[in-house]
Amino acid sequence: MKASVLIVDDETRMLELLSMILKPEFSVTVTSCGREALRLSRSNSFDLCLLDIMMPGMEGRELLRQLRKEQTDLPVIFLSARSDLEDRVEGLELGADDYITKPFEPMELVARIHTVLRRTRKRSQKQEGLAKGLQIDWARREVWYDGEEIKLTPIEFHLLRTLAQHPKQAFSREQLLEKVWGFDYYGDARTVDTHIKNLRTKLRQAGLQEEVIQTVWGFGYKWGAM
Amino acid sequence: MKASVLIVDDETRMLELLSMILKPEFSVTVTSCGREALRLSRSNSFDLCLLDIMMPGMEGRELLRQLRKEQTDLPVIFLSARSDLEDRVEGLELGADDYITKPFEPMELVARIHTVLRRTRKRSQKQEGLAKGLQIDWARREVWYDGEEIKLTPIEFHLLRTLAQHPKQAFSREQLLEKVWGFDYYGDARTVDTHIKNLRTKLRQAGLQEEVIQTVWGFGYKWGAM
């Protein structure tokens, strides 16, 4: 399936040119209006946005700022007539993923889009990989849902991590004991049940309605979301 | 007063060239060795570092990583023979402030250095990423809060630095032992607790109410502010 690209430029001639170059490789949507671009990005789900920095009215950088607020994960490539350093640096600071100056080689443009897509693919997958809106930050040891942190104990955290890292995969209690508690742990396997229950309670209290931890009857548990 | 620039490149011919170009405008120090560069950056206080990304031994990007650990505020401009996008993106992701490809125009190089200096001047004054009002001067090894200096012991300072340079990131006691005490230290991990406690006490006595050092139960500690 082709990646979808949103192109924003005020010059219609440039829009046509870009569209022509990218059509063979990507699914292209074009617009010359910043507001229209925002609206499109809200209703559609683009893989990438190609954005002219020099636009009258709502400038490219302002549009990027707005996009970053709403579509935090949408990769953006800036396009500019000038090869001005300030522009480039500012663009990258605002969160653009790359910067291309006109005139450009058609082949290079396509290549760069592919590069950015490859580089950002992980990013967008990583955040989705869990239940909608549930975010797990391993480095910070934090779990967030809907803007609220869910405080977990060490075992709960490890349990969540083990399950969520392998969505849909069923784990027996013994496997979980080994992975979470350690291979040398000896104890009642039903202890797992208690922690699963507590985890479920905490997730539910945080507002997560979906049953993300599913019971595999006669066996164990699995992560059900996504 | 001229701004001081540290130039790191393994090719002596390039060093001479760069030095010649920049001498009229900046106070220049050169080295062709990564370790030497680290040492220099510790003892001197440079305004900017010009760094070749393609260096044998300790590579440019590794050096940048080290620099970022120790001299969080030192602006860095990457220099590369290739105009490779990956390089550029990686450099900027690692925290480089700009990226210049060889060959370059002498005038352009000077201009870019000025631009980065202007842009980063605020940063070094602002001291971002810490608790409100808490200032840490890495070069002077001083910590200030609300106009008063907080006297810290070496371990306390190093501990504070490690935590504060990575806000929100959770560190286990073992990680802290390795980073602060050294990889070859063997001793009770709970020694960390004592120093954390002393640090907290000193920060509290200085008037810092916020709990900037948070306990990560069953794991370690993290810097909680910002």
Next chain:
DNA sequence: GAAAATCTTGAAGAAACGATGAAGGAGTTG
């Protein structure tokens, strides 16, 4: 509807943390 498995509850006790203080080491000063 009985058997088996899971879910819930609660209380004992295990583990982790914070605080204190003493012993010993490092570095400094007279």
Next chain:
DNA sequence: CAACTCCTTCATCGTTTCTTCAAGATTTTC
């Protein structure tokens, strides 16, 4: 070089938090 101060380490104790497991309630399966 001895006395002093400051720093580091670690053992200990009280407190908080987490884990475990047993027992009864509930659900699922056949």
